[in-house]
């Protein structure tokens with residue numbers, strides 16, 4: 001695993017020390033330890049991207065998964081998307097993430113959902129994943145690319161491990177006009193943030209050997225979602241503040257502001273590897 005200066009910062013940002021213990025404590029208010037949890041129960045906590053489980057469901061539907069698909073969820077966070085895919089399509093998912101604290105929480109939550117037989121999580125670095133060539137049918141990349149400086153290398157590494165005809169499903173933030181306001185959910189300042197514009201993203205993907213089958217601007221629908229959830233934001237209970245700390249609402253507020261002021265956009269894309 002390479003440890004670049006930016007990876008050290010990013011690992012620190014997502015370090016989530018004591019996270020699994022905080023989750024266990026928060027879950028006691030929801031269900032006893034002996035009760036199997038559902039994907040829906042965990043959704044306020046474990047979908048670490050704009051529009052939460054709605055975005056995961058749309059992207060998965062557009063990717064076309066079934067019980068025989070093996071998916072790599074790269075930058076899997078605490079595993080909410082992986083659990084959704086397995087519970088919905090019966091596929092197999094491998095989740096890889098830079099953060100040991102997130103992988104620990106992902107493994108714990110997956111056991112609580114009784115889905116461990118079809119999901120495997122491991123700590124790893126996106127540019128050097130420990131898998132053979134052509135070993136996955138699909139790669140999911142949701143709100144991860146903006147943490148990775150060498151975008152072409154990232155997309156090429158995903159292409160390497162995809163089987164011919166395999167699909168890359170990516171859901172990310174793209175840079176638009178003006179400076180991005182930080183702290184944001186993925187970075188406390190610009191030094192750990194590597195946003196591209198929509199057209200730079202498309203060029204990087206095409207240079208890495210992909211063809212788009214879906215390319216969609218989801219900014220407006222994301223803004224509508226923010227209006228709805230920010231009006232009804234819960235205090236306490238299950239939410240990503242358990243991982244990211246007390247300033248998580250400020251980070252989320254800045255993300256909404258960046259979208260509202262056209263500093264950022266939201267892009268969904270599904271691509272085939274030729």
Ligand SMILES: C[S@@+](CC[C@H](N)C(=O)[O-])C[C@H]1O[C@@H](n2cnc3c(N)ncnc32)[C@H](O)[C@@H]1O
Nearest residue numbers: 014047048049075076077097098125126142147
């Ligand atoms: C905003 S979270 C998204 C998590 C998950 N994809 C989701 O949507 O719920 C970004 C994740 O990317 C991971 N990440 C960032 N840089 C990475 C890298 N170079 N290799 C692997 N994971 C990385 C972080 O640790 C974090 O869990």
